[in-house]
Amino acid sequence: MNDIKNIVLLGRRNAGKSTLVNLLAGQQVAIVSEVAGTTTDPVRKRMEVPGYGPCNLIDTAGIDDVGDIGVMRSERSFKEASMADLALVLFTGNDFSPYERDLVRRLKSKKIPFILIHNKEDEVRLDESLRKKLEDEFGCKVFSLSGISGEGRGELLRLISDSIAGGEEMALVPDSLAGEGDRVILVCPIDRGAPEGRLILPQVKTIRALLDNKAVVTIVQPSQLKDVFAQSRNFKAVITDSQVFAEVSAVVPEGIPVGSFSMLMARLKGPFGFFLESVKKIDSLEDGDRVLILESCTHHASCDDIGRVKIPGMIQAYTGKKLEFSFVSGLDPVPEGNFALALQCGGCMATSRQIVSRVSLIAEKGIPVTNYGLAIAYMKHLFNDANFRAFLNLVAE
Numbered sequence: 304m305n306d307i308k309n310i311v312l313l314g315r316r317n318a319g320k321s322t323l324v325n326l327l328a329g330q331q332v333a334i335v336s337e338v339a340g341t342t343t344d345p346v347r348k349r350m351e352v353p354g355y356g357p358c359n360l361i362d363t364a365g366i367d368d369v370g371d372i373g374v375m376r377s378e379r380s381f382k383e384a385s386m387a388d389l390a391l392v393l394f395t396g397n398d399f400s401p402y403e404r405d406l407v408r409r410l411k412s413k414k415i416p417f418i419l420i421h422n423k424e425d426e427v428r429l430d431e432s433l434r435k436k437l438e439d440e441f442g443c444k445v446f447s448l449s450g451i452s453g454e455g456r457g458e459l460l461r462l463i464s465d466s467i468a469g470g471e472e473m474a475l476v477p478d479s480l481a482g483e484g485d486r487v488i489l490v491c492p493i494d495r496g497a498p499e500g501r502l503i504l505p506q507v508k509t510i511r512a513l514l515d516n517k518a519v520v521t522i523v524q525p526s527q528l529k530d531v532f533a534q535s536r537n538f539k540a541v542i543t544d545s546q547v548f549a550e551v552s553a554v555v556p557e558g559i560p561v562g563s564f565s566m567l568m569a570r571l572k573g574p575f576g577f578f579l580e581s582v583k584k585i586d587s588l589e590d591g592d593r594v595l596i597l598e599s600c601t602h603h604a605s606c607d608d609i610g611r612v613k614i615p616g617m618i619q620a621y622t623g624k625k626l627e628f629s630f631v632s633g634l635d636p637v638p639e640g641n642f643a644l645a646l647q648c649g650g651c652m653a654t655s656r657q658i659v660s661r662v663s664l665i666a667e668k669g670i671p672v673t674n675y676g677l678a679i680a681y682m683k684h685l686f687n688d689a690n691f692r693a694f695l696n697l698v699a700e
């Protein structure tokens with residue numbers, strides 16, 4: 304299944320954002336009126352984009368909203384924009400003003416793909432000269448639409464699908480770890496913890512990614528690993544379930560990188576190099592230091608347990624220091640204050656863009672940020688294992 308992408312609709316008040324959300328969703332989800340400033344808080348609607356899959360449409364308040372509260376609303380819109388996978392920027396009446404220009408500049412600086420839409424074409428058509436000017440300046444097509452008549456809906460959906468599917472997603476397994484013809488061992492324990500009759504998603508995704516790379520895959524249980532290496536040492540890497548890491552690592556000959564499925568998943572979601580650099584900070588935590596735990600969802604009991612109980616417990620036990628923990632769930636704002644370290648969850652419910660955007664806000668304050676998986680690996684001393692370090696070097700490139 305494809306990841307859920309966030310598509311944000313942006314523009315000045317009355318540009319027709321809510322009308323377009325309703326048109327794309329095929330339902331009346333957002334309130335439409337001729338009063339400027341009708342939408343106040345972001346409104347989300349899940350939909351299937353044909354040709355891609357699940358997406359959230361996010362309707363926002365106008366970026367030109369006025370007054371104290373209006374400015375807060377437009378800031379919310381910019382925040383949604385900074386975490387989106389695609390932005391639809393609406394303007395009307397051939398008026399591409401400093402508002403749109405500033406918005407596009409912000410999107411470009413965050414590398415968020417966008418589509419410019421000239422809306423209300425039933426009233427005023429886009430001047431060809433303006434179209435050409437914008438297309439030359441921004442290197443993108445300007446889409447003409449009448450949100451009210453619905454003409455162009457199919458074409459716009461195709462453009463949206465191409466834009467989100469075409470984004471260069473990082474491969475789960477980089478070529479540097481296993482490329483064409485490379486032989487790789489996957490260790491998948493079938494124990495009581497394994498689900499009935501199937502493999503878990505990270506394993507399935509890794510197998511698929513290795514096949515995409517045209518690598519040659521051998522899948523074993525931990526107890527079979529010794530026999531496999533007795534027959535051949537010609538393997539590029541070993542990828543294992545992290546629960547059996549120590550057992551696996553003890554059998555793998557020196558010089559063959561060993562990593563885990565969870566490391567590969569962690570690498571996809573966040574700024575892995577930065578996470579890796581920051582993890583060492585655990586060693587220099589002092590009594591009284593504040594540690595920030597960043598969760599990405601609000602409703603997963605098992606994640607709560609890891610973030611709220613296990614990780615703080617492990618860090619306290621590992622460092623022997625008295626630390627103060629703060630928690631942020633969902634994509635809530637980060638509390639003010641000095642934190643010695645922040646730890647981001649695996650982010651299974653968040654997009655990579657959401658995580659990268661949040662982490663960079665914290666990193667800008669000079670706070671190191673690592674993630675749960677790396678922190679656990681570090682505290683279990685896996686970083687002392689040369690084969691594990693070799694694996695990290697290969698995937699962090």
Ligand SMILES: Nc1nc2c(ncn2[C@@H]2O[C@H](COP(=O)(O)OP(=O)(O)OP(=O)(O)O)[C@@H](O)[C@H]2O)c(=O)[nH]1
Pocket residue numbers: 314315316317318319320321322323334335336337338339340341342343363364365422423424425426448449450451452
């Ligand atoms: N003629 C015409 N009117 C439109 C079109 N799209 C929206 N409108 C009208 O423009 C007005 C504003 O539409 P909304 O969809 O509420 O605009 P919005 O951008 O969500 O506005 P705010 O929530 O106030 O920021 C409404 O009266 C709509 O009926 C269009 O394509 N053509």
Ligand SMILES: [Mg+2]
Pocket residue numbers: 320321322333334335341342362363
């Ligand atoms: Mg609206």
